[in-house]
Amino acid sequence: MLRWVRRQLETAYERQLRRSVSGAPAHVAVIQDGNRRYASKQGGEASDGHREGAKTTERVLDWCDEIGVEELTLYTFSTENFERPDHEREALFDLLENKLYEFADAERVHDSGVCIRAIGDVQQLPPRVREAIDYAERQTGDYDNFVLNIALAYGGRNELLGAARDVAREVESGNLDPADISVETIESRLYARPLRDVDLIIRTGGDERTSNFLPWHANGNEAAVFFCTPYWPEFSKIDFLRAVRTYESRAQSFRQAKVQRALALVRAVGGVELDEARSVLHKFAEYVPDSATVEEIEGGDERQTTK
Template sequence: MRSWFRRHATRVYERLLERELSGTPTHVAVIQDGNRRYARKQGADASDGHRAGAQTTESLLEWCDELGIEELTLYAFSTENFERPADQRAALFDLIEDKLYDFADADRVHESEVRIRAIGETDRLPRRVRDAIAYADRRTEGYDRFYLNVALAYGGRAELLGAARDIAEDVDSGMLDPNAIDVEAIENRLYEGPTREVDLIIRTGGAERTSNFLPWHANGNEAAAYFCAPYWPEFRKIDFLRAIRTYEHRENSWRRKRARRALALIRAASGQELEEARRILGRFRGSLTDSELEDIDVPVESDHGLGGD
């Protein structure tokens, strides 16, 4: 009776959280931490924890589809993981290989038009894992409705260092003018991977750090971060909805900050600067109180109204 009541209460709370959300992130990145600790707590082998975590990953894909999220990046195997004992690495490679083939052949993947890609120094992975990556890539290469990026042999610092070296070599050879180095020049030299900037990073397992994960795509976008105690196999839809609520709160705070900055600029600027400030303020007008706006005449153009961008 108690377990039934708990499940019923959980479903009710899930529906409440969903109703409270007014928007969702476009791109979510997840650090799936705690598989081994979960296994130890259960008195099982580490490989059992990783398999349980893989089931949570499948559920996460369903939740993303339900909420209209367009891109998901999973931190499956970092460059630091190569330092693990050989038997642990082999078990992880077995699981990654199996899941890549399973996902590539799953009906729901093709029905939802999921594009599966691996990002990272994949040439460092065993041949059998690289073959599974290539298979998943071929099977889903025509899809673009949802992107699933699997970070394998990935390290954010190594990615940025590689881009810096490539740029230095191109400048030294005369192929690139130093004055032409811009955001696009750097992004063209990063791992082929995410199609969008990261809006929200989730980390399970209790640690409150992003562990060198997608520094360019997340930090540059000031992505929201949600840290939670459950180990990855214990992560529930409620936890996911709470993470999205954190993103929504950060987004609303960001909009208010931009609006107040534009309001301050209107009070101090003139001419072209004034028009630009008014345009920005028009986009974020709904983030300010009436008292903050009452002494300012702010025309809101229809192309830049709330939701216009």
């Protein structure tokens, strides 16, 4: 009886959360932490936790599709993971190989136009995993409705270091002028196909750190971050919707801060300078809360500055 009541309450809460979500982050990045701890809690092997985590990944793909997320990046295997025991590492490679082939052939992937690609130093991976990556990327490379990035043999510092070395070599060879180095210069050397800036990072398992994940695309974009305690196999739709709500709250706060800075500028000037200040405020029109128009804010502010 108590279990039934709990399920009903969770269902009602999930519906409430879904109604409260008005938009979606374009790019969500997930640190899938806690697979091994989940398995230990269940009395199983680490491989059991990874298999259960793979099921969560499939559910998250459905949730992203439901609310309109356009890109999902999964931190699946870090460079530090190579230090795990051989038997655990090989079991994880088996799972990765099987899932890559399975996803590449899945009807849902092709029906939804999902592009699968790997990011990271994949040359460190065993040949069988690299072959599975090549297969998945070939099978889905022409799609662009949704992008699924799988971070394998990934390290954010190594990624930036590699791009910096490429740029340095081109400058040294005379093929690149230092004055021409731009954001696009770096981004073009990170991946063959560009990633969107990350809007939301989710980390499961209780740790509150981003573990060097996508530093260029997340930190540079001031991505919202959502930490939660459930292990990855336990991550639920309620947790996912709460993460999206965190992103929306962060985005709204960011918009309001821009509006307030613009209004402070208007309040700080008067007379002939007011027209110039108004033109600045109009540039922030997209950040004005829905409950007020730029003209209303200007009118109220003009009354304040001419008292």
